[in-house]
Amino acid sequence: MVRARVAQLTGVYAVSALGRGADAQLAGALAGAPAFGPVDRFDTAARRVTVAATLPEVGSLPDELAAAIDAACRAAGLDSARRAGCALLLAVHGGPALAAGPTPTVLAGQLAARCGLSGHTRVYTSACVSASTAVADAAARITSGDVERVVVAAGYLVESDQFALFDAGRALAVDGAVRPFSAGRRGLLLGDGVAAVVLESSTDRRRGVHPVATVAGWGRAGDAFHPCQPEPGGTGLARAVDAALRRAGLPPQAVGYVNANATGTAQSDAAEAAALHRAFGGYAAEVPVSSTKSVHGHALEASGLLELVVTALALRQGELPVNAGWLGADDSCPLNVVTNRPRRTEATHALTLNAAFGGANTALLVGVG
Structure with a gap:
């Protein structure tokens, strides 16, 4: 009997205001202490x-991405021979933020050469689903047998142009806190994020590397409701969740945690809650969410x-991250939100969800054990 191929996360690395390294991300998420502070990078x-x-203290985006890719490859035990021929899928902003530097396509080629990845490159500039779409594509190529391994990298460093756009659009939280699904939520806040992961086929066991997790399923769907506003019923996101579960061959009750897209904005959080109820039915009131x-x-x-990195590590450790900023329940978001302290779990599967302007929705289902 031939064992089905799965996409394993064998090397992970991430940087954010929570600190440097994957462990720092998990520790910060479990502590539930927001990392927001005054911006001194620009006026x-x-x-x-x-x-x-x-x-x-942060380097340029190319330098931070190169360091992340190298760290993820080292964590996966990839020597120069195993890096050779490895594809790089890169998620970055494709607009004015990179105007002073290389285009995303050129940047991807430079990073591949710099990090010894001599396979093909592909870039993703589809806003807030860029990285999750790249992971879905990588997992699809691995499970279909097209490739043995893929590196996915993504980066955004808070800069003046996007900051000004979100501020002018009144999307940023004027009270300086992100309060997902909570009563009194005022909006989102931007944050630095650079990450890289190595995904590999389950057939490669030669290095003795223990996988962090598997990408068990993925789904993508669009609703094309409005350029900026989410579809209130969450139909597109619900279809993405359904697709991820079908691909994994699992029922909703197998999901023990949802790391929600929830940005802290009134409409998007309510739409996401509606999506979870549409996809999970009565189980939506039980599954832990943050x-x-x-x-x-x-x-x-x-x-x-x-x-994805935070979700996989949290599931592996058996502790679910805190939903910080909580002020109280909101009737438009009837969910089992993790508040106050991390919650212990023995769950083996979790979803991480993302949504973008224009109605793009993604769901990634990770598994451990």
Whole structure:
């Protein structure tokens, strides 16, 4: 009997205002202490909001991405021979933020050469589902037998252009806190995020590396409701969740945790709650839910990868991250939100969800054990 191929996470690395390294992300998410503070990277004097979750000392985005890729490869035990021929899927912003540097396509080629990845490259600039879409593509290629391993990297460092756009659009939280699913939530806050992961086929066991987790399922769906506003019923996101579960051959009750996209904005959080009820039925009121954006902020194109790393590590440790900023229940978000302290779990599967402007939705299902 031939064993089905699965996509394993064999090396992970991430950086955010919570610290450097994957362990720092998990520790910060479990502590539930938000990393938001005054922005001193650029002038915010003309802005309504002046805070974000930024690293105190940070290199250029290319340097941070190269360091993350190298660290993830080393964690996976990839020597130069095993890096050769390995594809790089890169999720970054494709607009003005990179105007002073290389285009995303050129950047991907430079990073591949710099880190010894001599396979093909592909870039993803589809806003807040960029990284999660890249992971889905990588998992699909591995499980279909097209490739043995893929490196997925993603990065966003808070900069003035996107900060100004979100501030002008009144999307940033004027009270300086992200409060997903909570009564009194005022909006999102941006945050630095750079991450890299190595995904490999289950057939490669030669190095004795223990997988962190598997990408058991993935789903993508669009609803095309509005350029910026989410579809209120959450139909697109629910279809993405359904697809991830079908691909894994699992029922909703197998999901022991959801790291939600929840940004702390009124409409998107309510739509996501509706999506979970649509996808899970009565189980939506039971499954533990939180959004780690409440502590590390919204890393835009990198969000999906940063949150995948946190979700996989939390599931492996058996502790679910805190939904920080909680003020009280909101009738539009009837969910089992993890508040106050981390919650112990013996669950073996978790979902991490992402959504983007234009109605793009993704769901990644990770498993351990």
